[in-house]
Amino acid sequence: MADSPPASDATPSPGTRVDEIADGIVRISTPVPPDVIPDGFTYNQFLVLDEQPLLYHTGLRRMFPIVREAVAAVIPLESLRWIAFSHWEADECGALNEFLEVAPNAEPVCGVLMRDLSADDVADRPARGLLDGEELTLGKHVVRWLATPHVPHGWECGHLFETTTRTLFCGDLFTQSGCDHPPVTEDDVLAPSEAMRAKFDYFAHGRDTGALLDKLARTEPELLAIMHGPSWRGDGAALLRRLAASLGATTGGQGDSAGDASSSGPGAPSGSPPTP
Ligand SMILES: [Fe+2]
Numbered sequence: 001m002a003d004s005p006p007a008s009d010a011t012p013s014p015g016t017r018v019d020e021i022a023d024g025i026v027r028i029s030t031p032v033p034p035d036v037i038p039d040g041f042t043y044n045q046f047l048v049l050d051e052q053p054l055l056y057h058t059g060l061r062r063m064f065p066i067v068r069e070a071v072a073a074v075i076p077l078e079s080l081r082w083i084a085f086s087h088w089e090a091d092e093c094g095a096l097n098e099f100l101e102v103a104p105n106a107e108p109v110c111g112v113l114m115r116d117l118s119a120d121d122v123a124d125r126p127a128r129g130l131l132d133g134e135e136l137t138l139g140k141h142v143v144r145w146l147a148t149p150h151v152p153h154g155w156e157c158g159h160l161f162e163t164t165t166r167t168l169f170c171g172d173l174f175t176q177s178g179c180d181h182p183p184v185t186e187d188d189v190l191a192p193s194e195a196m197r198a199k200f201d202y203f204a205h206g207r208d209t210g211a212l213l214d215k216l217a218r219t220e221p222e223l224l225a226i227m228h229g230p231s232w233r234g235d236g237a238a239l240l241r242r243l244a245a246s247l248g249a250t251t252g253g254q255g256d257s258a259g260d261a262s263s264s265g266p267g268a269p270s271g272s273p274p275t276p
């Protein structure tokens, strides 16, 4: 991990794995077993290691002790500079204020819409708002905010692209079930994620879905850092366009091949799906 802050002496919780998946990009993955969420599930966060370390997703507020330990196993918490997330939801930013408390040099960073709608009211410190296409230099790494309203959900939604490793932090796109994944796979992730979408219709049905997925594709990502499931290495542009086709969203309006939005997996606790 060249150019990285020194690791601390902390160790992550058993069951949570920490893997470097690209140069200076660390994946933190916590499994949830099938007796808690049918078929199992994962919550992943990502750390960009640089002069200004960035955490992407905080995890659920109740996961904070686990994620804090994992982050602290890689870098001193006080070195954390930025806390970023895709949209306003508990697994994206539920532990934001807890992290701001233990990382006094950290600032939230998100799209300007998310800053104005939620972050600057709820977060304990003001957020740095990024315009669509605006870049933030972390040192060697550079991240670019790509606003994608309602893709996959949330008006304020967007995704970060790290330009030097061509990593797209794609949040809930390609959400997969299961809790025993390799950190990175080159196997197909579209079919299992579309199976998930057929069970849990977690995509908004927005008018611009195809155009926004194409905007992400034009970054030509080589690594997709997926929030739920393994990260994926390959031709990200082609995969994003296959997703658009599967959504029926290639030419503007979004068709719908997903299943019944009201359905939940067999045995889902209280009928509740996981929270992609
Ligand atoms: Fe979400």
Ligand SMILES: [Fe+2]
Pocket: 091, 092, 171, 172, 227, 228, 275, 276
């Ligand atoms: Fe999520």
